Amino acid sequence: MKLFALADCNNFYASCERVFDPSLRNAPVVVLSNNDGCVIARSAEAKALGVGMGEPAFKREGWFRSQGVRVLSSNYALYGDMSARVMDTLALFAPRLEIYSIDEAFLDLSHLHDPDAARRICREARETVLRWTGIPLSFGIGPSKTLAKVANKIAKQNINHNGIFDISIAQNMQTVLQTFPASDVWGVGRKYARLLERHGVRDAWALSGLPDHWLRKNMTVQGLMTAMELRGVSCLPLEQAPPSRKSIICSRSFGRPVLLRSEMEEAVAAYLSRAAEKLRKEEGVASWLKVFLLTNPHKDEPQYANAYGAPLALATDHTPDLIQAGLAFLDRIWRDGYRYKKAGVMLAGIEPKSGRQLSLLSLPGPKDERNDKLMHCLDRINGRWGRGTLQYAAAGLGRPWRMRQLRKSPRYTSSWDELPVAG
DNA sequence: TCTGGGGTCCTAGGACCC
């Protein structure tokens, strides 16, 4: 018999900010997306005030001030580091752990036979994570990952559960699922929710009871698996070592519109440098590249969007080679006279560097070895002294197009210059 | 002035081949 627990940090980004700034503890806190665009995290107080997920921040500017809402830019260096601390701690409580997202992990508790033991372990894990990292989290326990997800939401909604809910020992599974909206089920997004609604399916119980052939036909095999998981049949295994990434994207909105080709070239070079860094960290080489750009679709002005992607002559992780190819691709899609809002690059066809396909025309030689050493050195210096300490001139120095992040908290845990000061 | 970024999986349809 399978048994999963889903650990999910409460209001993760807002909680991270609170660990290091006590003045945020009881205040409504919101964290904004890149470019300070929209709300991507809210503390419980902010949710209670009615701040919605994904709301554009500029519409609420005055209201935030009047309500005393504390507004922060996102600080991914901080969240990534805090996430690692939480995951390391959780790993002590289960033989197998799947890190599912920056703030969620599945624990495999299938080895436990005493139903009380699962809850006891989750309670202990919850207290330990809070004590060691300062991050509060909730646990949902169930016989499938989807049911553990359901249980987790219930644990969060109802304060009486003290942050832990085990759906596998619920006296009446039917009643629990009947009070759980189908649209909140993992794997049911906006489109499927509307489709289900049209067929009179509003709760998780009704969803689980749909005929298999209907699910398969209208919601693909994944919809069928979701329903089976709701019936208690575990279809989604715990993935301990997620397969290596298939693509790497780096894209950003600009802090202000970009009109000059020279600035666009800088941005593409900067994004490619970043993407190549990620690629080398994965120990991969990319054999396919895409460059894309677009104007602001929210604005009433001439619109243009285009992309060009193509295989590379040789799979590589070498930043200058990628920049060279990327600028050639940009050349094919650039049009003068538009106010560009965003651009990005995508690396795909990623293979492990050790087993790369070699071209007969360019067997690895001393030049490749030099290139590898150079990249290694670049990554080490940037890892030690901060991203951007060394960069390619093509990526620009002033970067006037850089995204805006006006209210970013310090990198408390990942930069020597920004450590919190006790006093 | 101002609306995120980074992923995965599945399916349909076209190109191409035999």
Next chain:
DNA sequence: TCTGGGGTCCTAGGACCC
């Protein structure tokens, strides 16, 4: 000139997740 089925591979688009 017209005509068939079956297979693979690739891409675009749509759905989902956080």
